[in-house]
Amino acid sequence: MSDYCQLSGLTKTYPTPRGPAVIVKDFNLNIRKGEFISLIGHSGCGKSTVLSMLAGLSEPSGGGIILAGKELAGPGPDRGVVFQSPCLLPWMTAFENVMLGVDQVFFTASREERAQIATYYLTVVGLGDSLHKRPSELSQGMRQRVGIARAFALKPKMLLLDEPFGMLDSLTRYELQQVLIELWRRNRITALMVTHDVDEALFLSDRIVCMTDGPAAEVGEVIEVDFPRPRERKAVMEHPDYYKLREELIQFLEVRAHRKGTAAPPPPSASASPPAVRRRAPADIEAPMNPA
Amino acid sequence: MRSFKLDWLILPLLGILLVLGGWQAVSGRKAARKDAEGKVVSEERVGLIPALPSVVETWQASRIYILEPFAKRGEMDQGIARFTWYSLLLVAKGYGLALLIGTPIGFLLGLSKVFTKTFDPIIQILRPVSPLAWLPLGLVLFLDAGKEAGTLGALFTIAICSMWPTVLNTAVGVRAIPQDYLNVARVLKLSRTKTLFKVLIPATLPYMFTGFRLSLGIAWLVIVAAEMLTGRPGVGGFLWQEYNALVYEHIILSIITIGLVGFILDRLMSLIEARFKSI
Numbered sequence: 001m002s003d004y005c006q007l008s009g010l011t012k013t014y015p016t017p018r019g020p021a022v023i024v025k026d027f028n029l030n031i032r033k034g035e036f037i038s039l040i041g042h043s044g045c046g047k048s049t050v051l052s053m054l055a056g057l058s059e060p061s062g063g064g065i066i067l068a069g070k071e072l073a074g075p076g077p078d079r080g081v082v083f084q085s086p087c088l089l090p091w092m093t094a095f096e097n098v099m100l101g102v103d104q105v106f107f108t109a110s111r112e113e114r115a116q117i118a119t120y121y122l123t124v125v126g127l128g129d130s131l132h133k134r135p136s137e138l139s140q141g142m143r144q145r146v147g148i149a150r151a152f153a154l155k156p157k158m159l160l161l162d163e164p165f166g167m168l169d170s171l172t173r174y175e176l177q178q179v180l181i182e183l184w185r186r187n188r189i190t191a192l193m194v195t196h197d198v199d200e201a202l203f204l205s206d207r208i209v210c211m212t213d214g215p216a217a218e219v220g221e222v223i224e225v226d227f228p229r230p231r232e233r234k235a236v237m238e239h240p241d242y243y244k245l246r247e248e249l250i251q252f253l254e255v256r257a258h259r260k261g262t263a264a265p266p267p268p269s270a271s272a273s274p275p276a277v278r279r280r281a282p283a284d285i286e287a288p289m290n291p292a
Numbered sequence: 293m294r295s296f297k298l299d300w301l302i303l304p305l306l307g308i309l310l311v312l313g314g315w316q317a318v319s320g321r322k323a324a325r326k327d328a329e330g331k332v333v334s335e336e337r338v339g340l341i342p343a344l345p346s347v348v349e350t351w352q353a354s355r356i357y358i359l360e361p362f363a364k365r366g367e368m369d370q371g372i373a374r375f376t377w378y379s380l381l382l383v384a385k386g387y388g389l390a391l392l393i394g395t396p397i398g399f400l401l402g403l404s405k406v407f408t409k410t411f412d413p414i415i416q417i418l419r420p421v422s423p424l425a426w427l428p429l430g431l432v433l434f435l436d437a438g439k440e441a442g443t444l445g446a447l448f449t450i451a452i453c454s455m456w457p458t459v460l461n462t463a464v465g466v467r468a469i470p471q472d473y474l475n476v477a478r479v480l481k482l483s484r485t486k487t488l489f490k491v492l493i494p495a496t497l498p499y500m501f502t503g504f505r506l507s508l509g510i511a512w513l514v515i516v517a518a519e520m521l522t523g524r525p526g527v528g529g530f531l532w533q534e535y536n537a538l539v540y541e542h543i544i545l546s547i548i549t550i551g552l553v554g555f556i557l558d559r560l561m562s563l564i565e566a567r568f569k570s571i
Contacts, residue, residue: 057475075478087472091494100490101480154480 004033004190005054005158009063012049023049025216026063029209034188038201040249041211041220042257047194048162050211054192055081055160068157077105080151080189084163086143088135094146095131098122098153105154121149124186125179141172145179152183159184161193165200174233177203185230198249202227203236210252221252312347319346345541353541367525368533372549379515379526380553382443386450387511391504394455395462398503399492402466419456423449423514427521442522446515453514457506465499466492498569505561512554527553 010027013020024046031037039047052058054065056075065072067079080101088097098118106114122131125145135143144164151159164180165173181204184191195201201208205225212220223245227236236242320339324332337343345353354372356363361373400407401415430445430452437444473495477487519528527546534542 055479057478076481077479079479081475081479083472083475085472087476089473089476089491089494091497092490100476100482104480104482 003030004035004068005031005192006066007031007050007054007063008066010050010053010060010065011062012046012053012058013061022216023214024053025218027218029219031190031192033190035206036184036191036204037193038205038208039192039194039211040196040198040201040208040253041217042213042253043196045211045214045257046217047211051160051162051192051194054158055079077101077154078157080154080156080159082144082147082151082159082161082164084166086135086140086147088143088146088150090135093132093134094122094127094138094142094149095119097135097146098150101150101154117153118149121153121183122146124152124183125149139172141168141176144168144176148176148180148183152187152189155187156189159189159191161191161195163194163196165197166195173197173200178233180204181231198246198253201225201249202242202245203231203233208249210249210257213257220257223248315344316347319344319349321346321349343540345544350541350544353539354545357542357545368530370525370530372527372530372545375525375527375530376549376553378524379519379528382446382518382524382526383450383508383511383515386447386514387454387508389447389451390455390507390511391458393451394458394503394507395500397455398459398462398500399466399496401459401463402496403492408463415456415459418452421453423453423517424521426452427518431522442524446518446522446524449518450511450514454507454511457510458500458503461499461503461506462496465496465503468499469495498565501561501565501568505558505565508557508561509554512550512557516550 007027007029010024011022012024013022015021027050029037039050041047049058053060054072056072056079088094089100092100095115095118098121099114102114102118106117109117119128119131122128122145125148127142127145127149130138130142135146138146144167147164151161161180165176168176177200184204193201193204202225208223208225210220210223211217225245227239227241318340320337320342322335323338325334325336327333357372361371363371364374397411401412426449427445430448431441432445433448434441434444469492473491477491482490515526516528516531518524519526520532523529523532527549531543531546531550534540534546
């Protein structure tokens with residue numbers, strides 16, 4: 001099935017005292033079933049806004065999203081979201097946090113079956129020994145493991161990852177990327193990940209969508225990444241195309257992202273203000289999704 | 293370890309001794325006026341504040357109430373623990389009522405901007421009204437209850453005076469729930485009831501308990517006023533009765549009791565509060 005998820009003409013504007021601020025403008029993307037897509041761009045360019053519209057946490061101002069043949073309206077557990085901060089409820093154990101979602105999705109299953117699902121995914125992410133620990137007793141990386149388990153345990157149609165490893169140190173980040181790619185290989189859930197880490201995007205994705213700078217961010221370039229799967233970090237990094245692709249991505253982020261951003265017609269109301277101020281607006285608005 | 297003991301034992305004891313000493317110094321004592329032959333003509337009280345009973349006098353007059361704390365010699369002549377127990381019972385009822393009413397109001401304030409805009413001004417106006425002002429209204433409201441009017445009026449006063457910290461802290465707590473937690477609830481599409489019990493209430497609990505603790509302090513404050521005016525048996529009622537009976541030592545006994553009980557209640561609530569804050 002091609003075009004499992006279609007984002008067409010997706011636009012997000014926020015009203016400001018100086019007129020509407022256009023964050024994302026006419027964003028088009030078709031995602032195939034079982035594909036892993038990374039959305040990359042400078043911070044504040046509106047990538048998280050796209051993800052947040054896909055998650056249903058933010059209403060698109062224009063355009064629409066179709067997932068598995070149905071137009072999306074509002075949030076729902078058919079999309080598993082992994083937030084940047086793990087967003088675990090601190091008064092619940094790791095197990096209870098995962099169960100909260102599992103209970104929602106598999107309400108017809110028996111209590112034991114649901115407990116099995118939660119236990120299974122927590123074990124797969126390596127938390128078999130810490131099922132009944134509260135988030136305060138877990139390290140940052142372990143918390144994000146719970147977040148990943150929670151998303152996968154829903155057996156969602158789509159996985160949405162909002163800079164899931166952004167707050168981790170690089171060693172933990174590598175570990176968790178491995179955990180993620182392993183789980184994804186077993187389940188093949190269509191995934192969209194927002195990141196600004198070039199290597200992370202290359203290691204995990206089938207395609208990398210580069211976004212231009214905001215305001216009015218849109219799809220800049222799409223880069224195909226066809227390293228063979230299952231992927232090993234070492235093999236990927238030694239692949240002859242790795243540094244070519246990496247160079248291309250960095251080139252885009254350093255040069256072309258800005259050029260396209262400035263080439264886009266500025267919003268009429270904002271034209272009087274200096275560019276620096278305009279550039280900051282989307283970042284501010286993006287903040288609720290990224291509390292870090 | 294020594295400095296630790298100094299902190300929580302020796303210094304507080306020193307403070308108490310200083311206050312007791314100051315009290316003894318300014319209080320009055322009995323002095324006999326004698327005539328020329330040395331015969332006692334009359335007794336009078338002398339000192340900086342002649343009417344203020346001294347520490348020793350207070351102890352002598354109070355020892356029976358303290359040493360037989362549960363004795364019942366008459367309606368208004370009972371051991372101090374018994375009086376405290378009556379007061380605590382009444383406070384518990386009024387305070388329970390305050391929490392039952394105050395917590396939902398706090399949630400509504402925290403969740404709804406419209407509700408806040410509608411009712412916040414009236415809350416701010418009612419909040420500073422003294423228990424002494426509410427009590428007569430409480431008595432009037434329950435005039436038909438006959439013998440129970442005093443009790444019901446007191447309950448009404450305790451509830452309406454002590455619920456405000458619970459209302460306001462709960463509202464602040466609900467507003468302070470991180471967007472992250474609400475996003476989790478939205479993404480998982482939790483039902484309203486589930487969101488309330490699994491997310492909103494647990495997230496608000498630490499704030500709620502701060503409110504509960506402050507409310508308990510006020511409820512205990514109000515009880516004394518309520519008992520004084522309704523003449524119910526209890527620490528406050530005893531205090532007022534002994535004032536009328538000119539046994540000033542017992543006023544001091546009551547004050548110390550009220551203070552101690554209030555202190556203990558506050559400590560207990562702090563312990564519970566800390567438990568929820570640590571999560």
